[in-house]
Amino acid sequence: MLPANRSCLLLCLAVLTASVSGAADNTRASTAGSQALLGIWVPDAAPRALLTSNGKTPPLTAEAAKLYAERRQRLAKGDAAFDPTTWCAGPGMPRILTMQYPFEIRADANRTVFIHGWYRWFRTVDMGPGTVDPPLPLTMGFPVGHWEANTLVIRTSGLIDATVMDASGLPHSEQLTLTEHLRVLPDGRLEDRITVNDPENYTLPWDTVLTFHRDANARVTDDVCPDRLARGEPAEQLPKAKTAVPAKAAASQVAASVKPAVTPSRLAGIWEPKTFGIMVPNAPLSAAGRDIVNRNAAAMQSGKIMQTAWVSCRPGAVSTMTMPREKIVILESGDEVTLLFEMPRMVRRVRMNASHPAQLDADYVGDSVGHWEGATLVVDTLGFNGYAELDARGQPTSAKLHTVERFTPSADGNSIDIDTTVEDPEYYTQPFTIKRSWKKSPARHPFEYDCMENPRQEDFENAYYVRERYRPVCMRVEGEGMAPSKMVCRRPE
Amino acid sequence: MSMLPWIMAACLTRAATAHHSTAEFDYTRQVTIKGTVKEVQWTNPHSYIQLIADGAAGEQVQWSVEIGSPSLNINMGWRKNSVKVGDVVTMNLSPARNGKPYGTLRVLTFADGHKLEGVAAKIGAGPGPGGPPPGPSPAAPAAATKAP
Numbered sequence: 001m002l003p004a005n006r007s008c009l010l011l012c013l014a015v016l017t018a019s020v021s022g023a024a025d026n027t028r029a030s031t032a033g034s035q036a037l038l039g040i041w042v043p044d045a046a047p048r049a050l051l052t053s054n055g056k057t058p059p060l061t062a063e064a065a066k067l068y069a070e071r072r073q074r075l076a077k078g079d080a081a082f083d084p085t086t087w088c089a090g091p092g093m094p095r096i097l098t099m100q101y102p103f104e105i106r107a108d109a110n111r112t113v114f115i116h117g118w119y120r121w122f123r124t125v126d127m128g129p130g131t132v133d134p135p136l137p138l139t140m141g142f143p144v145g146h147w148e149a150n151t152l153v154i155r156t157s158g159l160i161d162a163t164v165m166d167a168s169g170l171p172h173s174e175q176l177t178l179t180e181h182l183r184v185l186p187d188g189r190l191e192d193r194i195t196v197n198d199p200e201n202y203t204l205p206w207d208t209v210l211t212f213h214r215d216a217n218a219r220v221t222d223d224v225c226p227d228r229l230a231r232g233e234p235a236e237q238l239p240k241a242k243t244a245v246p247a248k249a250a251a252s253q254v255a256a257s258v259k260p261a262v263t264p265s266r267l268a269g270i271w272e273p274k275t276f277g278i279m280v281p282n283a284p285l286s287a288a289g290r291d292i293v294n295r296n297a298a299a300m301q302s303g304k305i306m307q308t309a310w311v312s313c314r315p316g317a318v319s320t321m322t323m324p325r326e327k328i329v330i331l332e333s334g335d336e337v338t339l340l341f342e343m344p345r346m347v348r349r350v351r352m353n354a355s356h357p358a359q360l361d362a363d364y365v366g367d368s369v370g371h372w373e374g375a376t377l378v379v380d381t382l383g384f385n386g387y388a389e390l391d392a393r394g395q396p397t398s399a400k401l402h403t404v405e406r407f408t409p410s411a412d413g414n415s416i417d418i419d420t421t422v423e424d425p426e427y428y429t430q431p432f433t434i435k436r437s438w439k440k441s442p443a444r445h446p447f448e449y450d451c452m453e454n455p456r457q458e459d460f461e462n463a464y465y466v467r468e469r470y471r472p473v474c475m476r477v478e479g480e481g482m483a484p485s486k487m488v489c490r491r492p493e
Numbered sequence: 494m495s496m497l498p499w500i501m502a503a504c505l506t507r508a509a510t511a512h513h514s515t516a517e518f519d520y521t522r523q524v525t526i527k528g529t530v531k532e533v534q535w536t537n538p539h540s541y542i543q544l545i546a547d548g549a550a551g552e553q554v555q556w557s558v559e560i561g562s563p564s565l566n567i568n569m570g571w572r573k574n575s576v577k578v579g580d581v582v583t584m585n586l587s588p589a590r591n592g593k594p595y596g597t598l599r600v601l602t603f604a605d606g607h608k609l610e611g612v613a614a615k616i617g618a619g620p621g622p623g624g625p626p627p628g629p630s631p632a633a634p635a636a637a638t639k640a641p
Contacts, residue, residue: 459539
């Protein structure tokens with residue numbers, strides 16, 4: 001066993017042992033605090049403009065105050081283009097906590113994860129010792145956490161200045177550090193007291209407090225922001241509750257999520273693809289499937305640039321598995337195995353030892369249930385919406401798609417072989433299996449991939465859209481001469 | 494359908510981008526421009542430098558030059574502030590096929606002679622049409638040429 005794995009196992013054992021045998025008081029308290037934080041939280045207020053904990057405007061510097069005033073004037077005229085979320089780019093921190101979407105906290109021994117309800121964003125908090133020297137700024141930064149009694153303390157640096165602090169355009173620089181204190185209040189709500197330290201924009205550090213509550217009907221679903229833009233809807237609009245899971249099941253989801261892990265993790269950790277696969281050869285295409293592939297090929301041969309779900313920032317779960325890139329965080333907690341993909345950004349939830357609902361609302365990720373067969377995790381997924389291509393040729397899928405994935409870790413724990421069996425009678429004459437492998441990543445923290453951050457006019461000229469849904473709504477247009485570039489959103493047809 | 498054309502496309506299109514197809518650039522050609530940096534967009538899925546350069550008739554031409562993406566460039570020694578607005582730089586690039594002042598960076602040279610490479614100079618094969626971004630996956634930089 002390699003040292004990293006041994007350390008991981010020891011950490012897992014330490015947490016489990018502490019929870020059952022009464023170790024140090026602090027450990028016992030933090031375990032209780034951890035369990036109390038887990039599950040789904042809904043914003044109490046989702047403020048559009050952050051105030052200090054005393055209800056005052058934050059102590060802006062003169063220059064920052066001028067910028068903020070300009071943004072508020074623009075906002076009053078209906079111009080919110082200073083906020084990247086308006087074209088579905090990353091909200092960053094703390095903006096994402098001010099959105100009206102629920103989020104879910106899950107955790108294992110090494111990391112605490114915030115899975116947000118807005119456009120597949122997640123935040124992974126390293127719970128290991130030491131600090132992080134951010135190699136590049138990200139919207140979510142590089143959060144590192146620890147427990148102080150029943151309070152989770154998260155310090156985040158490396159936050160890119162392309163985001164705003166809230167919907168009113170409160171500015172920040174890349175000197176920003178956030179220190180959060182999260183705890184469950186006596187009334188059962190979650191409090192996140194955030195200390196903002198940004199000497200470039202604020203004359204003093206200041207605190208703001210956000211609170212959240214439980215709601216048994218709340219769900220964190222697969223949210224795809226560009227689809228809202230394509231429908232002519234605002235980027236930030238609470239999605240309709242899914243009908244597939246009745247209230248009873250949603251309530252049990254909260255209960256399930258607070259169960260501690262009872263078995264040592266087998267897949268948990270950070271992984272990366274061993275190879276960068278982009279082709280799925282020898283797929284048994286049906287006549288309908290072959291027609292689509294031939295049509296795609298003809299468009300390419302005519303000089304068109306093909307736009308698929310992957311490149312239009314709405315990849316499906318199956319193409320994430322067949323064309324994986326960058327790091328994948330796996331969390332085994334409670335009754336769920338959670339897969340967090342850096343690129344393309346996606347959250348896959350595998351409910352363990354569960355069944356598919358009788359009625360499924362189709363989406364890009366489908367409904368995944370799993371079980372263990374020895375050391376192999378078997379994941380069965382139904383309920384796809386048919387908007388995914390298997391590979392770079394645009395081999396199609398339909399709503400009839402059914403996948404069975406078998407995740408088998410190697411004996412030394414350093415790699416995972418994944419066999420994905422694809423069944424889709426609409427486009428393939430018989431089931432077939434695609435093989436991929438992941439290896440342990442040396443990374444401590446995943447980066448992030450903000451697919452919608454900079455859609456460029458040039459990219460979409462001479463484009464061939466495999467599906468009309470993939471046509472972008474917002475694009476950056478360069479200004480003439482020294483005029484700055486700006487994002488321009490068209491009215492969907 | 495034979496896989497060969499697709500694999501060849503992937504092999505021949507030297508990767509420079511994230512997110513979109515590489516087919517829009519002509520990697521068989523190189524253009525060198527010199528100018529002043531107007532804007533640096535350190536963004537996903539592509540980072541860009543807007544460069545104001547002199548055109549053939551002495552007019553000012555604005556070039557959009559893709560340089561990679563933050564996570565790709567960081568692995569090649571770039572930092573977010575490596576290039577600043579107002580810097581005078583020379584850029585060797587592969588131009589867009591459509592003839593517009595648009596390209597993907599091969600090498601950027603600063604006034605003092607030091608250089609930064611773009612992904613077009615660095616990476617192996619791209620994904621070809623419709624696929625995910627090519628690029629320097631730490632796992633296997635050159636594996637994009639191989640069908641799995």
